[in-house]
């Protein structure tokens with residue numbers, strides 16, 4: 548008996564990718580009869596119920612910051628349900644460390660973009676075929692572990708942005724891939740340097756359906772660099788951006804579009820008055836997320852950011868002039884940052900707040916797949932922690948900077964841990 552049901556363990560940190568991946572199952576006619584559940588809590592009782600009707604597929608989307616929790620849950624499920632469950636994994640961490648997932652109890656791992664491979668894998672398991680024949684799926688018997696760049700890239704228009712059937716919705720990912728190769732980021736390795744956009748036609752089609760079926764009145768667009776929509780990612784394409792905003796604004800019933808605010812971001816050198824005036828004319832967000840990252844040109848250069856501190860501050864000024872509240876992303880403890888640089892980073896946060904901006908703080912984490920993967924994790928000194936804590940209390944600083952310090956340590960120790 549082959550599995551006919553799937554439990555996709557959903558977690559707040561992976562909910563957007565779960566929405567898109569379940570959407571890709573809903574779009575595959577061959578999978579019309581599969582039973583899908585997407586519990587947000589630990590799913591032991593849900594699994595118990597499901598395996599009464601036969602073996603069950605359990606799917607996890609694994610992010611590097613979540614590995615400890617996921618491995619613990621997988622090991623618990625395996626211990627309790629043995630081979631009544633087929634455990635599959637995908638996502639950022641799975642793509643970079645597939646062998647580690649297999650060692651920790653997963654049966655199969657999807658490498659790279661899931662929309663194409665995930666439905667194939669599920670169909671294959673439901674019909675008793677060998678999943679290892681699918682390009683991009685690996686298991687314990689695999690002898691080749693492909694890199695994401697060796698696999699075909701996904702055309703976003705071929706898949707839904709979310710799962711309307713199950714009403715699991717999230718943002719519309721309008722752009723994937725990034726030509727910049729910031730050393731602290733794993734996006735270029737995971738999704739490639741070639742920028743791809745979901746077409747305006749596809750976006751409006753799905754938004755119309757979302758209004759009709761799920762009562763959407765608002766939506767938000769997801770992009771590694773919102774102002775790059777429509778182009779190759781190196782400079783803004785205002786006409787293409789305007790067409791996206793103009794056409795989607797016409798969707799009847801849709802009252803608000805959010806773009807350029809968290810979790811999307813804009814690169815500072817893309818910010819000009821005309822393009823922000825354009826954006827302001829369409830979007831509902833009061834905030835604009837600007838990736839400045841450091842107060843040191845030396846640190847930015849080392850990290851391969853390709854913009855300066857002054858460009859970041861200028862972007863903040865323009866955002867304020869055009870009616871946005873800038874939310875400025877800063878990373879503390881990037882490689883090459885001295886204690887003096889760190890203090891200047893914190894000082895800059897205060898300056899930005901005085902200008903009228905808010906700050907969004909991160910502590911540098913050596914993310915698997917990033918060029919800085921093997922760099923030491925950041926540690927804040929007591930004075931910086933105190934000053935940042937003060938900003939947080941006044942609500943001028945958001946972000947998980949305080950828990951990221953521990954996560955960063957955890958990531959840099961994970962090779963040494965034998966869980």
Ligand code: SF4
Pocket residue numbers: 725726727728729732733734735771772814
């Ligand atoms: S941080 Fe942003 S601009 Fe830099 S590589 Fe990642 S997605 Fe691209």
